[in-house]
Amino acid sequence: MISGVATLDDVARRAGVSTATASRIINGSSKPVSAALRDRVEAAVADLHYVPNAHARQLARSERTAVGVVVHDVSDPYFAEITRGLQRVATTDGRLVIICNTYRDPARELDYVELLRAHQVAAMVLAGSGYHDAGFARALRGKLRAYELTGGRVAVIGRHDRTGDAVVPDNEAGGYLAGEHLYALGHRDVGVIAGPRNLTTTTDRLTGVRRAARSHHRPPPKVAYADFDRDSGARATADLLAAHPRLTAIAALNDSMAVGALAHLRGVDRRISVIGFDDMPIARDVTPALTTIRLPLADMGALAMSLALSPPSPHPRVERVPAELIARESTFPLDATLSVRP
Amino acid sequence: MISGVATLDDVARRAGVSTATASRIINGSSKPVSAALRDRVEAAVADLHYVPNAHARQLARSERTAVGVVVHDVSDPYFAEITRGLQRVATTDGRLVIICNTYRDPARELDYVELLRAHQVAAMVLAGSGYHDAGFARALRGKLRAYELTGGRVAVIGRHDRTGDAVVPDNEAGGYLAGEHLYALGHRDVGVIAGPRNLTTTTDRLTGVRRAARSHHRPPPKVAYADFDRDSGARATADLLAAHPRLTAIAALNDSMAVGALAHLRGVDRRISVIGFDDMPIARDVTPALTTIRLPLADMGALAMSLALSPPSPHPRVERVPAELIARESTFPLDATLSVRP
DNA sequence: CTTTCCCAGGAAAGCGCTTACCTGGGGAGG
DNA sequence: CCTCCCCAGGTAAGCGCTTTCCTGGGAAAG
Structure with missing residues (x-):
């Protein structure tokens, strides 16, 4: 009972049995034990609020559990x-x-x-x-x-x-799906909001988008790097649009950044297609509902x-x-984009 | 070296020292140790990929760390x-x-x-x-x-x-703030989407809303119970609106359910004020942006x-x-609500 | 009434580590 | 050249638990 914590010894002593017996009872060992002892030990456990020390147990059993x-x-x-x-x-x-x-x-x-x-x-x-x-x-x-x-x-x-x-x-295929979706809608100038450069998630997805560009005989998309979070996505969108005014579609490499892009776009009154990646719960609740690439996380x-x-x-x-395209409302044909601009 | 895991014993033996010395070196004890031994022990640690067993250490030190x-x-x-x-x-x-x-x-x-x-x-x-x-x-x-x-x-x-x-x-005060906001906007028939009945979070917030009703001399708000998640919030909203067609405002007792309410409302084309609770990150990204009660979680x-x-x-x-009202776009005066209904 | 067997229960050896205490040998002082 | 002191390093006692092995006494068998 050092420092107030009851030990198996305390339990055994109080119940008037050996620690071996107490241990067996507490662990429901298969070894038979008389009902009288069992009761006494259980009473002692309850009285002392005894809880076995997980570290000692782990050490003694030397089996890995967590x-x-x-x-x-x-x-x-x-x-x-x-x-x-x-x-x-x-x-x-x-x-x-x-x-x-x-x-x-x-x-x-x-x-x-x-x-x-x-x-x-x-x-x-x-x-x-x-x-x-x-x-x-x-x-x-x-x-x-x-x-x-x-x-x-x-x-x-x-x-x-x-x-x-x-x-x-399959991030590469997902990236391709995203790019393909955008190019198939008629977009010619696509931008990418990427995640941190040193992550394979970023590079794989980006590679996929680029492949889609090639297969549609378009030059590589313009890329702005961000941090996979909403606010950096919004900033990167602003930068990208400033640098390349002719963009009509943006592929964000995850949904958080796509949400940021949408937020920025809401402010500047430009009708631009946005596609995300991951299909997080939030995707269907933003407006417009986010088209995205689903991964069963x-x-x-x-x-x-x-x-x-x-x-x-x-x-x-x-x-x-595999990744899967979930088409919602945030992407639309190039025609629709243009018709809105008078 | 039982079962392949190197122990302090293995390290000590390989370095040709006692476990005490090895332990001291590994733990950077204050006790002085010759450089030669130190090097040998460190080499042994590296060679064996030794990592001290956290359970044994915890047991020996008997200090609580996690x-x-x-x-x-x-x-x-x-x-x-x-x-x-x-x-x-x-x-x-x-x-x-x-x-x-x-x-x-x-x-x-x-x-x-x-x-x-x-x-x-x-x-x-x-x-x-x-x-x-x-x-x-x-x-x-x-x-x-x-x-x-x-x-x-x-x-x-x-x-x-x-x-x-x-x-x-202060959930009660927060609930009051939410109710007060709605009644002050002129709403007379307010509904509440509550969380699980057996949580104090639910009852406290609800109590607050009811107090606001009383202070505006309105009857208690109609309540539908849900589960604090989006989909149950959407369902509860549907039920509440079906049962009480005259409602013009809804207080959801957390943001997830408020988002669900918004989603439902989008489908049925009714212009109803919605206020949430907690100010989760999603609140500002839904449309309309969610008015809510902020808690610095x-x-x-x-x-x-x-x-x-x-x-x-x-x-x-x-x-x-304290809770704080964050007014955004999902709540508006009763007049605005009525004027839209032709 | 013995002898044998069986089994409830206990003694004790660890599990891997830390640390209080002890030891022995070298340097300083006489 | 002998003591004494000091300190690097070792010895060993736990930390709290599990589990193997052993023991003693009662039941069953003779």
């Missing part, structure tokens, strides 16, 4: 959605999940991987990683490899230069967690997730 | 915002935060409190609790009390029948975490957080 998740930021709707899926399957499996926010800081990401390993997690899933930085990539690969060598399981969401289980959304999270919790397979499993 | 957070659901924007604030101060304090989602299941909430206690967290903060259920409340109080008796700190966000540190938003989270991390005070500290 799982770790490292993402950019759970508060961000994109990751919130992924996390929802992750949690669902982790909880179903009776596991505690430890969530770590990196805020896109590579150093922090490395630290968290180590911290999770120190906490003996059974598995970890990484999302929103995948920076274009050779040094970081090597360090991360090293840490993950070390973790896997000791029996840890890891699954990654998104493209990664690492071989291992992964869930990878929650499912991706769930899938990644099941991969991470399943026994390792000799060949890394890579689940490709 | 903190726990129990909320309804981190993916929900309301709690995401609160969590963002919480994390900020916890991380600044160098603490691991364990997030638990209850999905409004009281049993799960109780379990999580126990689990966090088992994990020896230094503090926990509860948000989105506060059900009207005497049995649950008693059980929760008991568990929290037991935890505090052993030196644990707890802070609560929202009204609670428990005495202890808390940050409580991230700050509330931060405040709660600082309370929880500060030394206990003899008198429980209760921080009241």
Whole structure:
């Protein structure tokens, strides 16, 4: 009863049994125990408000029970959605999940991987990683490899230069779908609001848009870089429009930035098509309702967690997730755009 | 080196020192150690990819380091915002935060409190609790009390029948503000889209709206109950309008439901004022931009975490957080409403 | 009334780490 | 050249729990 916290010893002493017996009763061991002792131990547990020390138990059992998740930021709707899926399957499996926010800081990401390993997690899933930085990539690969060598399981969401289980959304195809949609509507001058340059999500989606431009025999779209959030999207839209007044359509590489673009456009009274990416819940509630490329984020999270919790397979499993066009009201034919300008 | 995981023993053996020395070097203890040994130990750590077992360390040090957070659901924007604030101060304090989602299941909430206690967290903060259920409340109080008796700190966000540190938003005043705004605009028939009946958040806000009705000598507003999410809000709006065709204004008790209301209204072509609650990021991006009652959610989270991390005070500290009206475009005078109906 | 077997319950050895305490050998002082 | 002191480094005792192995006594069998 050091520092006021009741221990198994306290319980055993109070019930007049050995710690072995108390432990068996508390854990519902299969070993038979007389009803009298059971009652006494249970009474002691209740009286002392005893709760077993999870660390001591973990140490003694030396089995890994929790799982770790490292993402950019759970508060961000994109990751919130992924996390929802992750949690669902982790909880179903009776596991505690430890969530770590990196805020896109590579150093922090490395630290968290180590911290999770120190906490003996059974598995970890990484999302929103995948920076274009050779040094970081090597360090991360090293840490993950070390973790896997000791029996840890890891699954990654998104493209990664690492071989291992992964869930990878088809961002390139999604980007193509977005561009294709715009060019097919007759737009000739398309702008792109991109995310941070060093993320593969950005480059993959952008590559897709560019491919669409090529296949329609158009020059590469103009690109402005932003931060995947609403306000930076609004700013980038303003910049892009100022620099290229002839644009009639904008592909934002995620919905948050698309919403920002819409907000900016509302202010300047220009009728420009906007397409987003991800199909976040907000997409259908803005006006005009946002045309976007849907990714089944929650499912991706769930899938990644099941991969991470399943026994390792000799060949890394890579689940490709297709993107899908959701046409709503924020995109329209070039004709419609022009007819409005008198 | 059981099961492939390197232990301190392995490191010490490889470096040819005792575990005590290895431990001192790894932890940067103040005790002086020769440079030669230091190098050897550091090399061994690197070679073996050694990471100290957090559970063993925690057990040996028996100091509490992590903190726990129990909320309804981190993916929900309301709690995401609160969590963002919480994390900020916890991380600044160098603490691991364990997030638990209850999905409004009281049993799960109780379990999580126990689990966090088992994990020896230094503090926990509860948000989105506060059900009207005497049995649950008693059980929760008991568990929290037991935890505090052993030196644990707890802070609560929202009204609670428990005495202890808390940050409580002034939901009643906010509700009044919402109602007052609507009645002052000339509306005579106001409807309320409420959240789950058993939450104090719902009842407090509702009480406020009712008070506004009384002070304007109007009968109590008609109420439809929903679940604090968008779709239930849309459904409740439909029901309410069907039952009371003369309504000209709706107060939704959170923004998600207000957005649902707006979505429904868009379909039925009726010009009705809608006010929300919380001022979530989405509020300014829907059309019409949502008038709402702002609560500084991230700050509330931060405040709660600082309370929880500060030394206990003899008198429980209760921080009241004021609500503020943010007028945007979704509410307008009754005249405007009527003039549109030909 | 013995002997054998069985089983409820206890003793004790760890799990991996930290740390209070002890030890031995070298440098300084006599 | 001998003491004494000092300090780098080691020894070992836990931290709170689980679990293997052992024990003793009662029931069953002779």
